[in-house]
Amino acid sequence: MGGGRKRGRTQRRHFKQGRENVWKHNPQRPPAGEGGEAREDNPSWQPFATENPAFEEYYKEQQIVSEEEWDSFMSMLRKPLPATFRINASCQFFQDICSQLENDFRKSLETEVTDDHEEDAIRPLPWYPGNLAWHLNFSRMQLRRNQALESFHEFLKRENEVGNITRQEAVSMVPPLFLNVQPDHHILDMCAAPGSKTFQLLEMIHQSTKPGLLPNALVVANDVDVQRCNLLIHQTKRMCTANLIVTNHEAQNFPGCNLAKFCSKMCMDEAKVQRLEFDRVLCDVPCSGDGTVRKAPDMWRKWNAGMGNGLHHLQVEIAMRGMSLLKVGGRMVYSTCSMNPVENEGVVAEILRRCGDSVELLDVSNELPELARRPGLSTWKVRDRGSWFGVHEDVPRYRKHVISASMFPSGKGSKDSGTGSSSVEVNTDVADADMKDSTDMGEGEQETTVTIDDSNNGDNLKTEEGTKVDCESGEVTTSSSYKKLNSTSIRTEHSDYPLHRCMRIVPHDQNSGAFFIAVLHKLSPLNENQVVDGVRIDQNISKDKTEKLEKDLVSHKASSEENTVHQQVIDNANVLDGEQNRDRDNKSSEDKSSEDSKVNVNEAAKGQAGTRDRRRQQNQGRWRGVDPVIFFKDEVTVKSIVSFYGITDSFPLEGHLVTRNPDTSHVKRIYYVSKSVQDVLELNIKIGERLKITSLGLKIFERQSSKEGSPCTFRLSSEGLPLLLPYITKQILYASAIDFQHLLQYRTIKFPDFVDAKFGEEASALLPGCCVVVLREGHQDIGSIATDPSAIAIVCWKGKTNLCVMVSPLDGKELLERISLRHGLKIPKGDKEKPSQEIAGSDELLDCATEVDDQESLPESKASDIEISDAKEAE
Numbered sequence: 001m002g003g004g005r006k007r008g009r010t011q012r013r014h015f016k017q018g019r020e021n022v023w024k025h026n027p028q029r030p031p032a033g034e035g036g037e038a039r040e041d042n043p044s045w046q047p048f049a050t051e052n053p054a055f056e057e058y059y060k061e062q063q064i065v066s067e068e069e070w071d072s073f074m075s076m077l078r079k080p081l082p083a084t085f086r087i088n089a090s091c092q093f094f095q096d097i098c099s100q101l102e103n104d105f106r107k108s109l110e111t112e113v114t115d116d117h118e119e120d121a122i123r124p125l126p127w128y129p130g131n132l133a134w135h136l137n138f139s140r141m142q143l144r145r146n147q148a149l150e151s152f153h154e155f156l157k158r159e160n161e162v163g164n165i166t167r168q169e170a171v172s173m174v175p176p177l178f179l180n181v182q183p184d185h186h187i188l189d190m191c192a193a194p195g196s197k198t199f200q201l202l203e204m205i206h207q208s209t210k211p212g213l214l215p216n217a218l219v220v221a222n223d224v225d226v227q228r229c230n231l232l233i234h235q236t237k238r239m240c241t242a243n244l245i246v247t248n249h250e251a252q253n254f255p256g257c258n259l260a261k262f263c264s265k266m267c268m269d270e271a272k273v274q275r276l277e278f279d280r281v282l283c284d285v286p287c288s289g290d291g292t293v294r295k296a297p298d299m300w301r302k303w304n305a306g307m308g309n310g311l312h313h314l315q316v317e318i319a320m321r322g323m324s325l326l327k328v329g330g331r332m333v334y335s336t337c338s339m340n341p342v343e344n345e346g347v348v349a350e351i352l353r354r355c356g357d358s359v360e361l362l363d364v365s366n367e368l369p370e371l372a373r374r375p376g377l378s379t380w381k382v383r384d385r386g387s388w389f390g391v392h393e394d395v396p397r398y399r400k401h402v403i404s405a406s407m408f409p410s411g412k413g414s415k416d417s418g419t420g421s422s423s424v425e426v427n428t429d430v431a432d433a434d435m436k437d438s439t440d441m442g443e444g445e446q447e448t449t450v451t452i453d454d455s456n457n458g459d460n461l462k463t464e465e466g467t468k469v470d471c472e473s474g475e476v477t478t479s480s481s482y483k484k485l486n487s488t489s490i491r492t493e494h495s496d497y498p499l500h501r502c503m504r505i506v507p508h509d510q511n512s513g514a515f516f517i518a519v520l521h522k523l524s525p526l527n528e529n530q531v532v533d534g535v536r537i538d539q540n541i542s543k544d545k546t547e548k549l550e551k552d553l554v555s556h557k558a559s560s561e562e563n564t565v566h567q568q569v570i571d572n573a574n575v576l577d578g579e580q581n582r583d584r585d586n587k588s589s590e591d592k593s594s595e596d597s598k599v600n601v602n603e604a605a606k607g608q609a610g611t612r613d614r615r616r617q618q619n620q621g622r623w624r625g626v627d628p629v630i631f632f633k634d635e636v637t638v639k640s641i642v643s644f645y646g647i648t649d650s651f652p653l654e655g656h657l658v659t660r661n662p663d664t665s666h667v668k669r670i671y672y673v674s675k676s677v678q679d680v681l682e683l684n685i686k687i688g689e690r691l692k693i694t695s696l697g698l699k700i701f702e703r704q705s706s707k708e709g710s711p712c713t714f715r716l717s718s719e720g721l722p723l724l725l726p727y728i729t730k731q732i733l734y735a736s737a738i739d740f741q742h743l744l745q746y747r748t749i750k751f752p753d754f755v756d757a758k759f760g761e762e763a764s765a766l767l768p769g770c771c772v773v774v775l776r777e778g779h780q781d782i783g784s785i786a787t788d789p790s791a792i793a794i795v796c797w798k799g800k801t802n803l804c805v806m807v808s809p810l811d812g813k814e815l816l817e818r819i820s821l822r823h824g825l826k827i828p829k830g831d832k833e834k835p836s837q838e839i840a841g842s843d844e845l846l847d848c849a850t851e852v853d854d855q856e857s858l859p860e861s862k863a864s865d866i867e868i869s870d871a872k873e874a875e
Contacts, residue, residue: 050293052297077507085133085136085160090197135265166199175333183217186220187278188280188281188282189284198235217243218674218676220245224761245695256276260596282332285311285319285347295513305601307340319347323526338516359522362521364519373509382403406641641701710767710768732757733759734774743805768800794806
């Protein structure tokens with residue numbers, strides 16, 4: 001079933017694919033030769049439809065806004081979303097960027113204001129601390145196509161790529177602010193990709209620390225999908241931080257790292273304190289995303305009420321797992337970019353119901369007072385198959401496994417709701433159940449509630465009322481019927497929880513997108529019985545069958561794009577620690593191949609053992625497709641690096657250097673990790689590497705070779721230079737502003753050609769190999785420059801006759817413009833950069849001008865395969 005309409009981005013399981021082209025199904029798509037762009041002079045093009053009767057009916061019934069402001073609400077939803085961005089306060093040129101915005105762009109763009117409601121072309125967001133976030137009176141489309149805005153657009157793109165700013169939707173910046181992050185906090189971002197909020201968290205912990213020092217805080221950024229992890233790595237790499245770990249796990253099954261579970265009784269007392277818990281948890285869960293219609297107009301066509309219903313259980317389980325990993329006294333922020341109360345207040349109410357007195361919903365109305373927000377709802381309804389339900393008792397019996405009690409305000413089900421059932425629920429097709437909401441749905445509607453039939457080992461998924469789903473073909477057969485209820489006679493109920501403490505941001509309040517945020521505080525350890533009570537599981541299902549079920553579901557999803565498969569949590573009894581969660585790397589599932597299943601049991605067992613040994617030798621790690629994390633302990637190499645660059649003893653190296661290659665003789669890159677990351681790594685090794693780490697640390701040294709040779713085989717990395725610079729005493733030069741500019745401009749300069757002859761002599765006297773060139777501003781004392789962590793410096797390569805810059809062209813261009821603006825220097829228009837990558841004095845070519853992305857840390861796919869664009873921001 002390869003063809004047909006693709007599912008919406010919020011309906012794809014775990015968002016494994018990118019956003020769909022908005023023109024793909026537009027019947028008025030511009031013809032070939034037009035570039036697929038919306039052209040006003042193209043008579044065949046028509047604007048993308050921003051109408052969906054089912055959407056309007058749904059939110060009118062839910063009373064998201066009052067009847068009087070409905071027209072304003074809908075009118076704003078149909079307007080393009082203004083572009084917004086945030087300045088990185090921990091970046092080296094923070095003050096320069098702020099000055100450039102205030103004094104240059106703010107004045108030059110005044111004449112370009114097009115919105116009658118906006119007075120300023122650009123302005124700081126009043127609710128964001130420190131005037132770090134800015135609102136533009138232009139949409140992303142206008143920025144790309146208005147020639148008058150071309151220079152400003154280029155500024156945004158360049159500064160975003162080097163990490164000085166982050167282009168992000170305004171409401172997406174709100175959740176991290178309510179975490180109240182402190183300098184020593186351990187923070188978990190459970191569903192982190194594409195990484196804008198993670199970057200924001202990193203900004204917070206680095207901003208709270210003095211320049212040149214590493215914070216004690218730690219950020220663990222997790223995402224379920226490898227491709228999205230790669231995007232996350234690309235985003236956060238701009239921060240150049242040693243305090244980040246990127247993991248690849250299902251958020252609802254994030255592993256518990258508790259050493260006490262793996263120790264004997266003798267070491268129990270010591271192990272009790274060795275447990276990975278978090279002071280703050282950001283739980284920005286996958287959602288239907290209807291709050292993003294202003295920047296993703298394809299959502300108008302794809303939206304249906306079943307999207308939120310299909311994600312509700314997954315959202316609850318992710319949130320509960322986050323609460324389990326939260327320290328007592330910690331704070332968790334639950335958020336979505338959806339307006340649907342089933343995904344918002346319904347999930348929060350279920351968390352409070354399961355956790356009892358252990359968790360409270362905080363009133364944060366006094367925080368960020370200038371942020372326009374509305375209180376959460378205390379009553380709402382659930383729509384299913386064209387019918388409205390106000391209480392769970394009114395849901396037909398054969399829909400109760402799909403429309404659960406937790407979706408309703410009270411969270412209470414009827415006697416026949418099936419809460420005592422021992423089957424594992426799997427939602428299939430619930431997200432598409434309301435695709436025909438705008439039409440009458442009478443008898444003959446298909447029923448697709450699915451339970452696992454343990455007797456056939458999960459080969460087929462059996463449904464109630466005679467429906468059967470074949471996991472291989474994806475075909476659905478049914479004999480059930482569904483009767484539409486009269487929506488005028490439905491009963492309603494109110495929640496007893498203080499859901500008014502939640503906040504809902506609606507677009508027309510402050511010309512933004514829509515968002516939902518709830519702040520929860522953990523008062524005491526969770527009651528395990530209460531938590532598990534909300535998860536209906538079959539204790540008899542083995543791990544092997546669970547793994548097989550997951551494979552079947554993935555196969556079913558791939559072969560039938562019309563069906564959305566969301567598997568409800570298959571968790572084991574120990575939800576608090578997660579030690580019994582299904583293990584994706586158990587030996588039987590990891591090493592079993594399709595060929596093994598075709599031979600007899602004895603042959604399979606023998607082949608399995610051999611395959612396991614071979615793969616262990618190849619990977620030298622627990623997780624297939626992901627390079628292991630190895631502490632770098634080659635004393636000879638470390639001593640060589642310390643001696644060559646004169647690194648002082650005050651910079652700790654022992655225990656802070658890691659690599660992704662177990663063969664020390666072929667290590668290409670060495671990473672530096674903070675003390676907090678080091679502690680987590682040591683704990684992870686002790687418990688058997690339960691964390692699947694895809695990226696971590698700051699690249700600080702990189703292997704480099706040349707025909708002329710160098711006393712040190714490792715060069716400095718541009719990423720790690722700002723951290724290491726105050727501690728380097730050798731292979732360091734101090735250049736005037738003009739020579740520093742020339743280096744960036746021409747990239748390779750012979751020693752006699754420097755303006756400052758003394759500088760050329762000093763450069764020629766250095767040992768061959770990597771060196772550092774520091775900008776000497778005015779008559780600064782060289783000693784003070786060397787220890788100043790804010791000093792501007794670049795990595796270069798000293799050859800026989802010249803000095804070659806080892807900075808990427810993009811970073812070099814950005815640095816060149818910053819130096820020129822600060823010192824009033826002019827860049828001749830006729831002079832172009834010389835992209836020479838030749839080592840001085842030799843014919844050997846290498847990547848000295850461009851530092852490539854670290855491929856060792858990316859599992860299963862390359863970072864170059866990821867297309868980074870404005871449309872990729874999916875928060």
